Amino acid sequence: MTNQTINTSEASQWVDVCDINDLTPETGVCALVGEQQVAIFYSGKLDQLFAIDNYDPIGKANVLSRGIIGSIGERICVASPLYKQHFDLTTGECLEQAEHRIRAYPVNLAGNRVQVGIR
Amino acid sequence: MTTERIIVVGNGMVGHKFIDTVINSDNAEKFEIVTFSEEPRLAYDRVKLSAYFSGSSVDDLMLTSEEHYQSAGVVYTLNDKVVEIDGDAKTVTTAAGKVEGYDKLVLATGSFPFVPPIPGKDQPHCLVYRTIEDLEEITASAQESKVGVVVGGGLLGLEAANALKNLGLETHVVEFAPRLMAVQLDEGGGDLLRRKIESLDVNVHTEKNTKNIGAGKKRRYVMEFTDGSELETDMIVFSAGIRPQDELARNNGIDIGERGGIVVDNFCRTSVEDVYAIGECALWDGKIFGLVAPGYHMAKVAYSHINGSSDQFTGADMSTKLKLLGVDVASIGDAHARTPGAQTYTYEDGVNEVYKRIIVSEDGKKLLGAVLVGDAEAYGTLQQMCVNDMALPDSPEQLILPASDGSAGASMGVDALPDTAQLCSCLDVTKGDIVDAVQGGCCSMGDIKDKTGASTGCGGCAALVKSVMDKELENLGVEVNNHLCEHFAYSRAELADIVRVKKIESFDALLDSHGQGGLGCEICKPAVGSILASFWNDYVLEDKHMGLQDTNDIYLGNMQKDGTYSIVPRVAGGEITPDKLIVLGQVAKEFNLYTKVTGGQRIDLFGAQLHELPTIWKQLVDAGFETGHAYGKSLRTVKSCVGSTWCRYGVQDSVGMAIALENRYKGVRSPHKIKFGVSGCTRECAEAQSKDFGIIATENGWNLYVCGNGGMRPRHADLFATDLDDETLVKYIDRVMMFYIRTADRLQRTSVWLENLEGGLDYLRDVVINDKLSIAQELEDNMTSNIGKYQCEWKTTIESPEKLKRFRHFINSEKQDENLAYVVERDQRRPANETERENQIPAVEVTV
């Protein structure tokens, strides 16, 4: 298991979220980090964790954790379950409508615990 | 060798096209080019300017680069304006004082946005929409604004309105004329466009003449109209038309038209020797052309004349096709029926919001023009008929009527087009050019764009160019790519065969053995998930299948717009006991669910949150309900009429048959959803002929109809076999359904599947009834095995504590989603819309 997905040094504080076994490979869950809804995905194939905002700015609902993840070329994305726009899991960029960029968060695995980094 | 020196004033789209034509011509080395731009950069794609709001960068929009000009020897000056022409000395002078001599002078100064002389128009936040700098100002202003008004409801005005809307502003369009896009559309088209745009929350105000812009009470400004009404706003974008930028020519003795524009002849020459004018600044035959394609044509003509040839500019087709705020709009030729004797045909579909009108010549033989709103699919065909003077069919109305078989009425075999037909007017690409490109090896739209430039301008020609390309590929015997997506170079039907024959049981195994790398995506995952379920019928939420399930299947409910779910228990055949009805009512009441009878004869409970689903389903399962698979690409409902048990005309027990069929096929996953109807007699109260499988009772048994469809493109089912006994009926349905599951495309309903099945209905009968392929037994066995593995997915789920963990909004908190907001309407709750939300106090205060 890779310990970090994006530059962990960006995080000033790690928030403990759940056990890695709470995550089904290739799907997501939503976690409350502070007051923020964060969608956390675990790809077993890549052995990697990702975290982005749960709010879909296009569908305007807190649903991204419930989307299908996959790859578009080299990019790892989630397709919004509402209207299927893709959001890059490492940068938060929306592939179809670039003006809708959401936040991506550092994630870390400490033992079996999944942690999300906040600044 | 002596070179000729050409000065090009203005480096906009057309000025650049001229330069590009010169430097790419065989005689390029004969000319030396100098160009001046008033803007801070070289030419960019103004047509795609709005893309700047949706993320395109300046670099994406650039049509050329400084390096490119340098390497081609083009001398350029940016940020400097030419202010004087001396036609005798043959020199120009710039604002910065630079003087340059020329042999030929080309004016490509474009146009500027017209701002009506309204008092108050020069205040901050009163802007225009023409350059990248304008867009930057609009973005900045939007950040300090809540409400925005576009003055002008023409083509550009509506584009600007779209931009304001995307910037999050409450958007208004104020138009002087009685309708939108008055230049291109007739009354009917303009009215429909207005309705559509208003339904997108853009407020349209027509017949409004602004007399003053003053200080507002609630917002920054108030616009006062001559009819006494007012509109408060924070910012204004003027888009009330363009005026040719002819100041330079006007001040230096070059002939100007009465209402502006530099007068040119067929060679684009002005009244002063060796001075040409091209693009939006040029006035030809009393007309200014506000589109880029005619400008590009002028650029070629002017160069041809300078280079000693004699091409001429003789007018241009002003047809346009656009998507404005998501609405398809097209205008072709004489849209206003101004030609004497012109006759019109109008088709209006108020339900689907489509308006189409064609204008034909007095003798009914030629198409003069057309207006399309809401559905512009016929644009390519109609535009070609118009510009190529092609003969009209005997009944021209066919061009705009939806054909009875559902295909677009106006589809014209592209074979009928002459090779000289111009498909792409922006880039002047003909059918012949496309055919040559395909013969030269192009086999995708990407290749065609790179090679010919077609479709890289406004994009209006894309559909037509693609059909010419596909047709030519077909003529060459090249198979058109049917790959599911970038991860699988197979069609859905091919993958279904692979899964079935090689007994593949998971997505990962299929991706590893037959995929092209990557992780898969939201196209192939659900498609493969459905194929696996069709053949092996495992529990869909097994760990290895869970990540494949689409929006609805993954939580076994239909996701609603606010992220909550609907609950649809199965009510086979629409028959339900009073006790069960009471349970539905109790559950709905307990969880405050919006309740509605569906079009499929059952009851839908809306607005359940993720964490409520298991509790609700537990109560329903305990009361004897099962999942209704309203979320699945699988059997939905079998609609029935009351039949012989009660009805005085009924000849068979249609309810009994409907329940039997629904219970037999429930849960079977298929390429798309499947619906049945069973009617007890020929009066057909169950509307069975609009279903995938329609069964109608006869004195002697059942008539089976197949491949009907309601929905977006209704199709009556075809009569497949008559007077069947119960057993044969079921046998035939098993076979047809399994054959469909094996061979259909992803998300293809049975109707479209049959229409694309080679050999059609006769072939299907041959396979199913005569067992032509000797697979009938196999099809039945597949079906039997699938049915044998049925389980109510909700029952399985609520019995598994592991699976239930996922049914909560937060993995680490019992809190609920705070974003949900409801209002009560007609005694039930429903999601609040945006305005209602804004006026509501948030249910939970955020504590710091």
Ligand code: SRM
């Ligand atoms: C609830 C219901 C409307 C209602 O209030 O009556 C409904 C609701 C939806 N329909 Fe429907 N359809 C409903 C009956 C129909 C019918 C009528 C019928 O079945 O007799 C039709 C036309 C018949 C047909 O399918 O041929 C119908 C044709 C569609 C279509 C167009 C399909 C097509 O081939 O053109 C879609 C879109 C699609 O599937 O791609 C659709 C899609 C949808 C979706 C799934 C849209 C979505 O993705 O959210 C809606 C789900 C709502 C939900 O959360 O439950 N619905 N839909 C009806 C549920 C019936 C049921 O008990 O299961």
Ligand SMILES: Cc1cc2nc3c(=O)[nH]c(=O)nc-3n(C[C@H](O)[C@H](O)[C@H](O)COP(=O)(O)OP(=O)(O)OC[C@H]3O[C@@H](n4cnc5c(N)ncnc54)[C@H](O)[C@@H]3O)c2cc1C
């Ligand atoms: C938002 C928008 C959307 C559009 N959409 C479409 C569309 O879908 N389809 C379509 O066909 N057309 C469209 N158009 C119109 C199209 O952009 C114009 O037809 C085209 O740009 C005209 O090219 P031009 O070179 O004549 O003028 P321009 O592109 O305006 O170029 C003229 C240039 O000359 C410069 N200039 C002027 N005077 C001087 C001077 N004295 N010295 C130096 N430089 C000078 C100007 O600053 C400018 O850079 C659209 C326009 C806009 C604004």
Ligand code: SF4
């Ligand atoms: S027609 Fe069907 S899909 Fe459309 S809004 Fe109504 S229920 Fe939804």
Ligand code: FES
């Ligand atoms: S017609 Fe505009 S891109 Fe082809």
